[in-house]
Amino acid sequence: MxxxxxxxxxxxxxxxxxxxxxxxxxxxxxxxxxxxxxxxxxxxxxxxxxxxxxxxxxxxxxxxxxxxxxxxxVPESKQAKNRVHLDVRAAPGLAGDARMAALEAAAERLVSHGATRLRRTEPAPPLGAGHLVMADPEGNEFCLD
CATH class of the missing domain: 3.30.720 (Signal recognition particle alu RNA binding heterodimer, srp9/1)
Incomplete structure (x- = not known):
């Protein structure tokens, strides 16, 4: 089911x-x-x-x-780092500079809607494709991946 x-x-x-x-x-x-x-x-x-x-x-x-x-x-505000977060797949199928450019464009769009950019992780072969860590308007972390 x-x-x-x-x-x-x-x-x-x-x-x-x-x-x-x-x-x-x-x-x-x-x-x-x-x-x-x-x-x-x-x-x-x-x-x-x-x-x-x-x-x-x-x-x-x-x-x-x-x-x-x-x-x-809820009455209380966010207290600590999220233990679970959403990954927004903003650059599926892209790699290298094209991937990071797509993530940067998505970050710029979301910042204009109230998000905050927290940090950028550069691609690190063999497995690290690079990503951006963001926060929504209430501080909940999410990644642009």
Whole structure:
């Protein structure tokens, strides 16, 4: 039996972080429940008060093959380095200078959407292809690989 995978982020701003990751991965905001034209309409009908409407958000792969990303508001901020992180495959099939140029272009795009560049690891043969370590707008580390 195949199982669905969801990756959950604890965060301060679910709407903002979901918008960042939708941009980073080419995902889209999950549609509102059937019968509603927007999330605002759905949350109003459900009786969710305005101050609670950014408690959660989710983005999905428009092709339906990638995992759903769920963002939930928590009161505490990020405390330490992530033990698990996402690798965004921004240069599949590329090597050397072409690979690093593609990673740099992806990093520039994501910085313009709130990411922070943390460090660059140069290619180191035989196995090291080089990568960039980044942080999303709330400080969660991820790699451009």
């Amino acid at each position: 195949a199982l669905d995978l969801q990756i959950t982020f604890d965060c301060a701003d679910p709407a903002g972080l979901s918008a960042f990751w939708a941009e980073a991965l080419g995902y889209r905001l999950q549609d509102p429940p059937a019968g509603f034209a927007s999330w605002e309409e759905a949350l109003t009908a459900m009786g969710v008060p305005p101050e609670r409407r950014n408690d959660a958000s989710a983005v999905v792969d428009p092709e339906g093959s990638g995992p759903r990303l769920f963002f939930q508001r």
